[in-house]
Amino acid sequence: MKGFEIFKRLGIFICVLFITLITGTRAHAKDVRDYADVHPGDWFYRTVADVSEKGLMTGTDDTTFAPAQNLERGQLATILYRMAGSSDTGYVYIFPDVADGVFYSEAVTWAYQEGVITGYKDGTFGPGDKITREQLAAMLYRYAEKWGMDTSADGSIYEYPDGGSVSDFAKDAVSWAVGSGIIKGDKGNINPQGDVSRAVCATMIARFIAPPSVAPSVTGALHVDGARLCGSDGTAVQLKGISTHGLAWFPEYVNEDCFRQLHEEWNVNVIRLAMYTAESGGYCTDGDREALKNLIRDGVTYAKNQDMYVIIDWHILSDFNPNMHRNEAIDFFAEMSAEYADENHVLYEICNEPNSGTRWEEIKSYAEEVIGVIRAHDEDGVILVGTPNWSQFVDEAAADPITGYDNLMYTLHYYAATHTDDLRNRMAAALNKGLPIFVSEYGICDASGNGAINEEQANKWMELLDDRGISSVAWNLSNKGETSALFKESCSKTSGFEESDLSDSGKWLYAMLTGERRQPDSGEKEEDSMESEDKVCLTDGDIRIQARIKNSWQAEGKKVCQYELNLKNMADKACESWDIEIPFHSNITLSSGWNGNYTVDGKVLHITSKEYNGRIPAGGTVSDIGFIVSGGDGIKF
Numbered sequence: 130m131k132g133f134e135i136f137k138r139l140g141i142f143i144c145v146l147f148i149t150l151i152t153g154t155r156a157h158a159k160d161v162r163d164y165a166d167v168h169p170g171d172w173f174y175r176t177v178a179d180v181s182e183k184g185l186m187t188g189t190d191d192t193t194f195a196p197a198q199n200l201e202r203g204q205l206a207t208i209l210y211r212m213a214g215s216s217d218t219g220y221v222y223i224f225p226d227v228a229d230g231v232f233y234s235e236a237v238t239w240a241y242q243e244g245v246i247t248g249y250k251d252g253t254f255g256p257g258d259k260i261t262r263e264q265l266a267a268m269l270y271r272y273a274e275k276w277g278m279d280t281s282a283d284g285s286i287y288e289y290p291d292g293g294s295v296s297d298f299a300k301d302a303v304s305w306a307v308g309s310g311i312i313k314g315d316k317g318n319i320n321p322q323g324d325v326s327r328a329v330c331a332t333m334i335a336r337f338i339a340p341p342s343v344a345p346s347v348t349g350a351l352h353v354d355g356a357r358l359c360g361s362d363g364t365a366v367q368l369k370g371i372s373t374h375g376l377a378w379f380p381e382y383v384n385e386d387c388f389r390q391l392h393e394e395w396n397v398n399v400i401r402l403a404m405y406t407a408e409s410g411g412y413c414t415d416g417d418r419e420a421l422k423n424l425i426r427d428g429v430t431y432a433k434n435q436d437m438y439v440i441i442d443w444h445i446l447s448d449f450n451p452n453m454h455r456n457e458a459i460d461f462f463a464e465m466s467a468e469y470a471d472e473n474h475v476l477y478e479i480c481n482e483p484n485s486g487t488r489w490e491e492i493k494s495y496a497e498e499v500i501g502v503i504r505a506h507d508e509d510g511v512i513l514v515g516t517p518n519w520s521q522f523v524d525e526a527a528a529d530p531i532t533g534y535d536n537l538m539y540t541l542h543y544y545a546a547t548h549t550d551d552l553r554n555r556m557a558a559a560l561n562k563g564l565p566i567f568v569s570e571y572g573i574c575d576a577s578g579n580g581a582i583n584e585e586q587a588n589k590w591m592e593l594l595d596d597r598g599i600s601s602v603a604w605n606l607s608n609k610g611e612t613s614a615l616f617k618e619s620c621s622k623t624s625g626f627e628e629s630d631l632s633d634s635g636k637w638l639y640a641m642l643t644g645e646r647r648q649p650d651s652g653e654k655e656e657d658s659m660e661s662e663d664k665v666c667l668t669d670g671d672i673r674i675q676a677r678i679k680n681s682w683q684a685e686g687k688k689v690c691q692y693e694l695n696l697k698n699m700a701d702k703a704c705e706s707w708d709i710e711i712p713f714h715s716n717i718t719l720s721s722g723w724n725g726n727y728t729v730d731g732k733v734l735h736i737t738s739k740e741y742n743g744r745i746p747a748g749g750t751v752s753d754i755g756f757i758v759s760g761g762d763g764i765k766f
Contacts, residue, residue, distance in 0.1 A: 135343065135383075136233060136438045138450075143240055143301075145188070146642045151226040151720055154359065158414060159182065159186075159187055159188065160181070160182060161174070161178035161181045161182060161194075162189075163191065163192060164177075164181075164192060164193060165192045165193065166187055166193055166194055166195065166196060167194045167196060167322060168174060168627070171196075171328075171391070171470070172333055172393075173196055173328035173329075173331060174394065175335075175393065175643065176326065176328075176331045176334075176336075177196065177331045178643075179331075179335045179480060180331045180334060180335055181194075181331075185211075185334065185338075185451070186327075186331055186334075190341070193340045194327065195327055196326060196327050196328035196331075197326050197327070197328065198326060198327050199259045199260075199324050199325065199326060200259065200265070200325040200327060200329075200330045201256065201257050201258060201259060201260065201323075202246070202254065202255050202256050202257070202258050202259075202260060202328065203227075203232075203233035203236070203237065203254075203256030203257065204233065205246070205260050205265065205268060205330075206233050206236040206237045206239075206240040206245075206246055207232065207233045207244050208330075208334065209236070209245055209246070209268065209272055210235065210239045210240060211236075211240070211685075212237035212272065212338075213243075213272075213276075214520045216241070217242045218235050218239040219235060219238065220235050220238055220373060221238045221242075223237070223238060223241055223248070223254075224237065224241075224248055224252065224254035225252065225253060225504040226253045226255065226256060226594065227254050227256055230420075231256075231332055233256055235363045235512055235711070237254055237256065237508075241254075242765050243275055244271065245268060245271045245272050245275060246271075247267055259324050259325070260321070260325045260330075261321065261322050261323060261324065261325065261326070262312065262320055262321055262323050262324075262325055262329070263295055263296055263299035263302070263303050263319075263321035263322065264307040264320070264325075265297070265330070265333060266299060266302045266303045266305070266333075267298065267299045267302040267327050268302075268310065268329070269302070269306065269311065269333070269337055270301065270305055271302075273305075273337075275712075279650060280299060280305050281306050281308035282308030283304055283305065284304055284305070284306075284307030284309075285304070286300065286303055286304050286305070286307055286309030286319060289307075289317070289318055289319045289320055290317065291318045291319055291320065291321070292319060294319075294321060294322070295319065295321045296321065296322075297309050299321065303319065303321060306333075307319070307321055309336075309752065310336055310342060310346075310347075311333050311336045311337055311739055312333070330382060342398075342731075343360070343367065343368060343398045344436040344437065344438075345365045345436055345437070345438060345473050345474040346436050346687045347359060347360075347361075348360030348364070348366050349361030349473055350473040350509065351366065351438070351473075351476070351511050351536075352509060352511065352535070352536050353511060353535065353536045353537065353538060353565050355563060355565070356563050356564060356565045356566070357565065357598060358511070358538065358565070358567070358598075358600055361461050361473075363656035365598050366600075367594075367595070367598050367600050368398055368399040368438055368600035368601070368602075369393075369396070369397065369398060369399070369600065369601055369602075369642060370397045370398060370399030370400055370401065370437070370438075370601075370602045370603070371395075371397055371400060371401070371602060371603050371605075371606050371615070371638070372400075372401035372403050372440075372442070372569070372570055372602045372603065372604050372605055372606065373400070373401065373402055373403050373428075373606045373607070374403065374406070374604075374605040374606060374607040374609060374614070375403060375405040375408065375410065375444070376402060376403065376404050376405075376415050376421055376425070376428075377404075377405060377409070377410030377411070377417075377421060378410060378422045378547075378607075378609075379606070379607040379609070380424055381623045381664065382606045382607065382623055383402070383424050383427055383428045383431065383437070384623055384624060385431040385434060386433070386623075386624035386625070387606075387623055387624040388416045388428075388431045388432060388434075388435045388437065389435050389624075390624055390625065390626065392435045392436065393435075393711060394438050394643075395638075395639055395642050395643065396642045396643055396644075397437065397642060398437050398438060399432075399437055399438040399439065399440065399476075399602060400428065400431075400432050400437055400438075400439050400440070400599070401439075401440040401442050401478070401544040401569060401570075401602045402424070402425050402428045402429075402439060402440065402441055402442055403442045403444045403481070403605075404421055404424075404425060404441075404442060404444055405446065406443060406444060406445050406446075406448055406454055406457070406458075407445070407446065407447045407448040407454075408446065408447055411448075412457070412461070413454040414450065422461075422464075425441055425465070426468075427733040429441070429469065429472070429474075429475060432474060432638050433472065433474055437474065438474045438475075438476060439475055439476070440473055440476045440477070440478050440513065440569065440602070441465055441469075441475065441476070441477050441478065442478040442481060442569070443461065443462070443479050443480055443481065444481040445480050445481050445482065445483065445515075446481060446482055446484070449483065449484045449485035449486075449487055450483060450485075450487040450491060451479070451480035451483055451487075451491075451495040451496075451515070452494070455495055455498070455499075458479065458480075458495075458499055458617065459498065459499060459502050461500055462477060462479065462499055462503050463468050463502045463503075463505070463506065465477070466502070466503040466505075466506040466507040466510065467506040467507075469507065469510070470506045470507040470508075470510070474510045475507075476510065476513060477503055477507075477510060477511070477512045477513065477571055477598045478512075478513040479495075479496060479499045479500070479503075479513065479514060480492065480495065480496070480511060480514065480515040481514070481515055481520070481540075481569075481570070482515060482519040482520045482542060482570075483515050483516070483517055483518075483519075483520070484519045486518075487517060488517065489516070489517050489522065489526060489529065492515060492516070492517065492528075493512070493526075493531060496514045496531055497531060497533075500512055500514075500531070500534050500537070501577060502701070503532075504534060504763065506690065509535070509536055510536065510576075511536045511538060512519075512536065512537050512538070513537075513538050513539070513567050513569055514526070514531065514537060514538070514539050514540065514541050515539075516539055516541065517539050519542060519576075520540045520541055520542040520569075520570070521541060521542065521543070521548070521552060521555070522555075523539055523540075523541050523555060523559040523564060523566055524554055524555050524558060524559050524560070524724060526539045526564060527539075527558070527559040527563075527564040528562075528563075530564065532704060533711055537565070538565040538566065538567040539559075539564055539565065539566055539567070540564050540566070540567055540568070540569045541567075541568050542568065542569065542570040542571060543568065543572075543590060544571065544572045544573075544574060544575055544576040544577075544578070544613075545571070545572065545574070545582075545584075545586040545587040545589075545590055545751075546573070546574050546575040546576075546577045546580060546581050546582060546583035546586060546723070547576040547580075547743075548576070549586050552639075553590065553593055556593075557593070557597075560597060564656045566680040567599070567600050567601075568594060568599055568600065568601040569601075569602050569603065570602060570603075571590065571601055571602070571603060571632065572603065572604050572605075572612075572613040573586075573587035573613075573634055573637055573638075574612040574613050574634065575612075575721075575723055578604070578605075578611050578612065578613040579611035579612045579613065579638065579691070579721070579757065579758070580612060580691075580721055580722075580723050580755065581612070581691075581693065581723050581724075581753060581754075582633055582634065582637070583753065583756040584637060587637060591641060597749055603615075603634075603638050606633060608620050608621070609614075610689070611693050612632070612633070612634060612691065613630055613634055614634065614635075615632060615634055615635035615638060616630050616631060616632060616635055617630060617631070617632050636736040665677070665764050667711070667764070668699070669709045669710060670709075671698060671699050671700035671704065672696050672697070672698060672699070672704075672707055672709055673696070673697040673699050674694060674695075674696055674709060674711070675694065675695040675696075675697070676692050676694050676711065676764055677692065677693055678690050678692060678693075686757065687759045687760055688760075689720065689757060689758070689759045690757070690758060690759075691755065691756075691757045692755055692756055692757075692764075693752075693754075693759070694754040694755060694756075695750055695751070695754075696709070696734075696745065696750060696751045696754065697745075697748070697749070697753045698745040698746065698747055698748060698749055698750075699748075701747050702747050703744060703746045703747055703749075704743075704744065705743055705744050706737070706738045706743035706744075706746050707737070707738045707743060707745065707751075708735075708736075708737045708738070709735075709736050709737075710734070710735050710736075711733070711734040711735075711736065711764060712732060712735050712764065713732045713733070713734070713758075713760075713763065713764055714732070714740040714763055714764075715732060715760060716732055716760055717729060717731075717732065717734060717758045717759065717760045718758060718760055719734065719756060719757070719758050720756075720757040720758065720759065721756065721757050722736070722755065722756035722757070723753075723754070723755055724739060724742055724753050724754045724755070724758070725737065725742075725754050725756075726738075726739065727736065727756060734756065734758065736756075737753070741761040742754075
């Protein structure tokens with residue numbers, strides 16, 4: 130049984146050490162953001178957050194984690210004791226240098242009795258002695274054996290320059306730790322006799338207790354079994370990742386440091402390389418084909434180096450029917466599949482979003498020919514097939530699936546503020562018919578990619594995907610001035626991202642991927658709750674309007690602003706519909722609006738209610754109303 134499954138079954142609560150005195154055997158959960166010496170972008174940030182927020186490790190004081198301090202034997206005994214549930218072992222005199230009443234007293238008794246940590250030949254324990262990397266590996270190995278965990282992983286220590294310096298007592302343990310990913314090297318070496326810092330301890334413990342990874346080195350070549358995506362051993366897997374924006378427009382994000390951070394800190398296990406076939410710079414229009422293919426090659430290599438899967442995406446959009454560039458697709462996928470036939474981490478997406486009335490039979494005809502070309506080189510690589518209406522009508526594919534080929538999946542795309550129960554029900558019905566579905570693109574805003582965010586719907590989607598084990602890829606890896614971009618437009622970084630660099634979409638995605646998903650606001654906000662210097666309050670009749678700038682950017686020499694509105698009924702009775710005007714300082718142009726009917730008259734934006742949000746109880750509020758305008762120089766108030 131895998132280690133994580135054992136912990137889950139036993140309900141073991143893991144706590145890690147204090148560097149200063151500990152008076153009890155339980156630690157309290159801690160928010161990593163409270164530590165002044167642990168910052169987003171630090172290599173250990175994610176793992177320190179994991180062990181801290183789960184109550185597994187605390188700081189030296191309320192605001193200090195001390196990541197560089199060394200780990201000691203007494204502290205490690207405490208870690209392992211807590212991993213085992215801190216059973217009431219009691220203190221037993223065994224070692225002359227371990228007295229009763231010290232924070233590690235019972236832990237050392239337990240560790241010795243269980244054979245997890247032994248003393249020295251002189252009869253002492255050495256609770257204050259430093260732990261080395263190979264010693265920590267050995268103790269985790271003994272712990273794993275004690276609890277019947279899988280210790281069969283076998284990594285070649287001799288692939289490292291200093292592999293031969295691993296002590297004899299630790300060779301099996303270090304080999305296991307390398308093979309299972311607990312040790313990933315220290316600047317290209319194992320460094321077996323190197324000290325273990327608190328940061329290194331947090332990282333190794335987090336890796337030890339983590340569920341089995343979904344990664345090419347672990348799950349191998351993927352295949353489709355029924356409606357599920359599975360690893361090489363037949364175990365169902367779920368990929369979660371991020372899609373680039375158009376490679377021709379944002380090539381700078383295809384770099385190894387970026388991919389490394391997404392994998393190690395965001396828990397991303399798949400990257401989608403979106404290559405537009407039309408549009409400006411498109412592969413089939415005016416793009417540099419060799420440069421685009423080389424970007425794909427780089428992305429495939431970086432994904433492999435970071436132990437992630439990768440999707441090569443033939444990203445049709447304005448060329449709405451895949452048959453429009455059928456010959457180019459055949460040539461492209463013949464070349465790619467010949468090149469990557471022996472790579473276990475490559476998937477092929479052969480038509481992003483067929484649209485504008487393209488019928489399933491047209492898509493199916495195209496897919497059958499392109500699949501045949503891929504299969505001539507790559508016999509078993511997973512292939513993703515787009516579905517009608519921007520990859521939403523999966524029911525049509527379920528009614529008439531492609532036959533004669535294995536390892537096919539069908540794509541569904543959604544944007545949470547637009548696509549809700551109807552599309553979820555459509556997907557569920559297709560799954561129930563046995564259709565294997567892969568969500569190769571989604572966002573938490575509206576379908577334009579640049580409208581309001583709906584976290585409540587986003588969470589509902591993710592709950593369904595998790596319940597059904599459906600893989601998903603978020604749009605998009607860029608700083609483009611739109612809601613779906615993961616980074617703020619002001620962020621010029623291409624790696625080393627910090628929380629302050631993230632857009633609202635990026636913050637939600639990071640939280641979801643790392644298990645920190647937050648609950649959305651209820652929408653019942655008092656007027657002072659919108660903490661932004663870019664907010665205004667207006668009154669139109671009985672309706673109090675709170676407006677704030679949610680996002681802004683420059684386009685064609687004009688400032689473009691995305692506004693978010695909350696309406697409050699100040700009357701003593703309910704209203705059944707509302708009709709408001711938003712005055713601006715100068716003329717405006719409306720780009721889009723949602724949850725209202727919009728018209729513009731020069732400097733004035735006129736909004737009326739939809740049938741579903743017109744009624745506001747006395748004192749009640751309506752939220753999730755928004756629009757994007759250019760010009761205007763701000764709302765007049």
